[in-house]
Amino acid sequence: MAYAVRFEDVIxxxxxxxxxxxxxxYELAEGxxxxxxxxxxxxxEPHGTLALDRVSFEVGEGExxxxxxPNGAGKTTALKLVSRISYPTGGQVRVRGRVAALIEVGSxxxxxxxxxxxxxxxxxxxxxxxxxxRRRFDEIVExxxxxxxxxxxxxxxxxxxxxxxxxxxxxxxxxxxxxxDEALAVGDAGFQAKCVERMTKxxxxxRTLLFVSxxxxxxxxxxxxxxxxxxxxxxxxxxTRAVLRAYLEWIDEAARRRGVRPLSVAxxxxxxxxxxxxxxxxxxxxxxxxxxxxxxxxxxxxxxxVPNPWFSVGVNDGRPGALLxxxxxxxxxxxxxxxxxxxxxxxxxxxPLGPRTYEVWASVRESQGAADLVxxxxxxxxxxxxxxxxxxxxxxxxxxxxxxxRVDHSWAVxxx
Amino acid sequence: MEVQAATLPVRRIELVIDGGPRPRLGQALRELWxxxxxxxxxxxxxxxxxYKQTVLGVLWAIIQPLALMLVxxxxxxxxxxxxxxxxxxxxxxxxALVPWMFLQTAVTFGANALLMDSAIIRKVYLPxxxxxxxxxxxxxxxxxxxxxxxxILSPALGGHFSATWLLVPALAVLxxxxxxxxxxxxxxxxxxxxxxxxxxxxxxxxWLFASPVAYPxxxxxxxxxxxYVTLNPAAGILDAFRRVLALGMLPDARLLAASLAGxxxxxxxxxxxxxxxxxxxxxxx
Numbered sequence: 001m002a003y004a005v006r007f008e009d010v011i012x013x014x015x016x017x018x019x020x021x022x023x024x025x026y027e028l029a030e031g032x033x034x035x036x037x038x039x040x041x042x043x044x045e046p047h048g049t050l051a052l053d054r055v056s057f058e059v060g061e062g063e064x065x066x067x068x069x070p071n072g073a074g075k076t077t078a079l080k081l082v083s084r085i086s087y088p089t090g091g092q093v094r095v096r097g098r099v100a101a102l103i104e105v106g107s108x109x110x111x112x113x114x115x116x117x118x119x120x121x122x123x124x125x126x127x128x129x130x131x132x133x134r135r136r137f138d139e140i141v142e143x144x145x146x147x148x149x150x151x152x153x154x155x156x157x158x159x160x161x162x163x164x165x166x167x168x169x170x171x172x173x174x175x176x177x178x179x180x181d182e183a184l185a186v187g188d189a190g191f192q193a194k195c196v197e198r199m200t201k202x203x204x205x206x207r208t209l210l211f212v213s214x215x216x217x218x219x220x221x222x223x224x225x226x227x228x229x230x231x232x233x234x235x236x237x238x239x240t241r242a243v244l245r246a247y248l249e250w251i252d253e254a255a256r257r258r259g260v261r262p263l264s265v266a267x268x269x270x271x272x273x274x275x276x277x278x279x280x281x282x283x284x285x286x287x288x289x290x291x292x293x294x295x296x297x298x299x300x301x302x303x304x305x306v307p308n309p310w311f312s313v314g315v316n317d318g319r320p321g322a323l324l325x326x327x328x329x330x331x332x333x334x335x336x337x338x339x340x341x342x343x344x345x346x347x348x349x350x351x352p353l354g355p356r357t358y359e360v361w362a363s364v365r366e367s368q369g370a371a372d373l374v375x376x377x378x379x380x381x382x383x384x385x386x387x388x389x390x391x392x393x394x395x396x397x398x399x400x401x402x403x404x405x406r407v408d409h410s411w412a413v414x415x416x
Numbered sequence: 417m418e419v420q421a422a423t424l425p426v427r428r429i430e431l432v433i434d435g436g437p438r439p440r441l442g443q444a445l446r447e448l449w450x451x452x453x454x455x456x457x458x459x460x461x462x463x464x465x466x467y468k469q470t471v472l473g474v475l476w477a478i479i480q481p482l483a484l485m486l487v488x489x490x491x492x493x494x495x496x497x498x499x500x501x502x503x504x505x506x507x508x509x510x511x512a513l514v515p516w517m518f519l520q521t522a523v524t525f526g527a528n529a530l531l532m533d534s535a536i537i538r539k540v541y542l543p544x545x546x547x548x549x550x551x552x553x554x555x556x557x558x559x560x561x562x563x564x565x566x567x568i569l570s571p572a573l574g575g576h577f578s579a580t581w582l583l584v585p586a587l588a589v590l591x592x593x594x595x596x597x598x599x600x601x602x603x604x605x606x607x608x609x610x611x612x613x614x615x616x617x618x619x620x621x622x623w624l625f626a627s628p629v630a631y632p633x634x635x636x637x638x639x640x641x642x643x644y645v646t647l648n649p650a651a652g653i654l655d656a657f658r659r660v661l662a663l664g665m666l667p668d669a670r671l672l673a674a675s676l677a678g679x680x681x682x683x684x685x686x687x688x689x690x691x692x693x694x695x696x697x698x699x700x701x
Contacts, residue, residue: 085698
């Protein structure tokens with residue numbers, strides 16, 4: 001297949017890393033220092049941050065290609081190289097066709113100008129011809145849903161409206177290669193759906209799309225292939241599903257590393273030395289399946305006699321608020337912790353959770369007076385693994401807006 | 417962009433972005449030509465922006481040179497008794513003030529253009545000289561208004577109708593080239609070192625005093641004039657404006673040629689410097 005964009009061992013080094021602003025005084029001093037070093041026969045090291053380190057990939061003509069990865073992995077840098085905003089330090093970027101970049105589209109519109117003036121002028125700045133803008137003006141206004149405020153200065157708009165205007169102008173360009181970066185953080189849910197639709201349409205028309213987003217469900221819906229960038233290197237490249245899985249596994253791994261770090265929470269009278277998660281057979285585990293049993297082990301050292309401490313376990317998916325709460329408050333027990341080591345186990349009989357990464361939180365309360373011995377704290381993480389049976393077409397991504405809790409349910413249709 | 421659009425049916429123009437040296441100047445100029453409409457769009461935007469939210473609006477383009485003319489007439493014409501060299505001092509000073517103010521505005525806006533448009537620079541590909549050229553072109557509107565003002569006030573200020581006025585457009589082009597030559601390297605340097613931003617108003621002040629605006633070029637001894645004008649191309653061009661607009665004379669061809677040579681050298685070296693600094697502009701701005 002003919003390619004539209006091709007990266008060959010591309011290196012991008014930002015010469016000035018770090019928070020310092022360049023100043024003439026520093027540059028002069030630095031120049032003298034380097035000159036001195038050269039006189040002494042020292043070789044100066046290339047300094048700065050390496051944003052892309054020998055990255056190679058190829059995007060076919062008419063293909064929708066995703067670039068994903070955590071913050072600072074080099075995604076935006078890659079897009080900037082394709083759109084010529086920035087130049088590579090080494091290697092080669094080959095681009096066939098006209099490129100339009102939708103990168104932080106809202107910030108290009110000018111706040112003092114009206115929407116009408118912005119469409120006219122920003123459109124030209126982005127590369128539309130006058131006749132092209134005249135022809136598509138109404139279409140752009142309609143897409144931005146701003147017909148009622150066409151002659152109001154943009155600075156009086158809400159920020160969402162500004163972004164909508166920017167996206168509407170930029171997405172009506174007529175290039176062969178579209179480069180889209182986080183444009184979906186634009187506007188409300190309705191407008192976002194429209195943006196996805198617009199991009200799907202552009203791809204259907206045979207245009208090439210390079211898409212960077214953290215909205216993984218949108219990535220999966222639009223893109224066929226992609227690359228997972230990590231610290232400036234290509235960590236995985238291939239079909240979107242596989243790339244997303246590699247990315248999610250990396251996220252899990254990072255979450256697990258966070259959760260497994262030696263945790264020792266000192267409370268009043270007792271210390272939770274660590275918390276481990278176990279499968280039904282008692283083996284320590286990180287990955288679970290929907291419907292499986294999960295046992296939380298609290299490794300506790302009591303410093304004094306603690307009568308009847310009430311343990312609670314909460315599970316959430318990263319958003320505030322617990323999805324599940326298992327508490328001794330609900331299952332009253334009578335016991336006393338003597339000074340020494342103990343393991344307290346909480347068994348969740350059947351995990352009613354869909355594939356996603358979850359956090360485990362815990363707290364300990366005094367049986368009388370309900371004072372906290374240990375306040376709520378994140379003590380671990382686990383993942384409900386991908387399962388073909390419940391996955392459906394978008395199982396790998398687990399759309400954020402879908403509820404994570406699975407319940408037994410059935411449907412019936414009764415007609416006429 | 418239209419040039420590119422027209423060649424699109426052939427398509428498959430392959431663009432290779434190498435991590436190596438930048439394209440040569442000729443190639444850069446060809447690309448700039450393809451972006452000429454974008455320059456105009458920037459200029460149009462800047463003109464629209466300039467007097468937004470001002471009560472007097474475009475009147476400012478008239479008020480500023482007139483006010484300066486009054487100050488100059490009182491300070492230099494009356495108190496310091498500077499000679500108008502054949503024209504009444506008000507006409508003498510206004511005819512050089514108008515082009516000087518263009519130069520000042522164009523250089524100031526041009527030098528700050530990349531900083532002002534950093535949002536666009538960081539997100540859209542353009543040859544980076546486009547916003548700078550737009551800023552210079554934008555100042556042309558004020559120049560046109562100013563020249564019209566000089567011509568309209570000419571009878572009142574003691575000037576007279578002259579066919580030499582027809583030379584003004586050509587002189588304006590020369591002046592704009594000089595503005596571009598100065599603004600381009602400053603714009604790029606400004607991105608890296610904001611020091612230039614603070615030094616610029618001061619430097620422009622010095623430039624004004626070093627140029628024949630308040631005084632006639634003839635205060636410079638005749639044998640030094642050619643040298644002076646080559647070093648400070650603005651002097652020859654401002655003098656030509658004055659001769660053409662206030663004195664009804666033709667420009668001094670020898671001095672104008674010297675100015676042109678000085679401008680050409682500045683323009684070539686300024687553009688070279690600009691292109692050398694260009695690749696990292698979007699990363700730093």
